[in-house]
Amino acid sequence: xxxxxxxxxxxxxxxxxxxxxxxxxxxxxxxxxxxxxxxxxxxxxxxxxxxxxxxxxxxxxxxxxxxxxxxxxxxxxxxxxxxxxxxxxxxxxxxxxxxxxxxxxxxxxxxxxxxxxxxxxxxxxxxxxxxxxxxxxxxxxxxxx
Numbered sequence: 743x744x745x746x747x748x749x750x751x752x753x754x755x756x757x758x759x760x761x762x763x764x765x766x767x768x769x770x771x772x773x774x775x776x777x778x779x780x781x782x783x784x785x786x787x788x789x790x791x792x793x794x795x796x797x798x799x800x801x802x803x804x805x806x807x808x809x810x811x812x813x814x815x816x817x818x819x820x821x822x823x824x825x826x827x828x829x830x831x832x833x834x835x836x837x838x839x840x841x842x843x844x845x846x847x848x849x850x851x852x853x854x855x856x857x858x859x860x861x862x863x864x865x866x867x868x869x870x871x872x873x874x875x876x877x878x879x880x881x882x883x884x885x886x887x
Contacts, residue, residue, distance in 0.1 A: 770814055777815035781823050784808045789830075789844045809851045817855065824852045824860050832867060 784804055792798040812820060831845040849864065856864075 773811065774814045774816060777811045778819045781808065781811055781815065784811065785827065785848055788848060789841055791840055805847060805851065808848065812851050812855060820852060820855050821857065821860060824849065824856055827852065828863060
């Protein structure tokens, strides 16, 4: 039988449930401790190509769960996960557009919890993807839109 605190947590209507948990709550502590184990598994599931429509629908739930765990994961662990996802996005073997798009979704989920160094990395990657120098980024974005 599921703990009533856990049951209430998972059925709250608010989309950002974990952000509204008290910082000292037992549930937040347990989720934080387990996040280092679950985040890589959730990422692997999300990046895997779905086999049918049912699996495709489940990917949305996996991404939502990944966002919840990202909100309670310690910063050091999340930075490692972000660096790994960034390496998967821009590294060798990232030619498959499905994998790149899925990895980009994961990077977006981690982005609100990153420090300045990782924000600079993702910004430089975005500038490179758009194909502009950092001096002409404004004019390039106007043309891209």
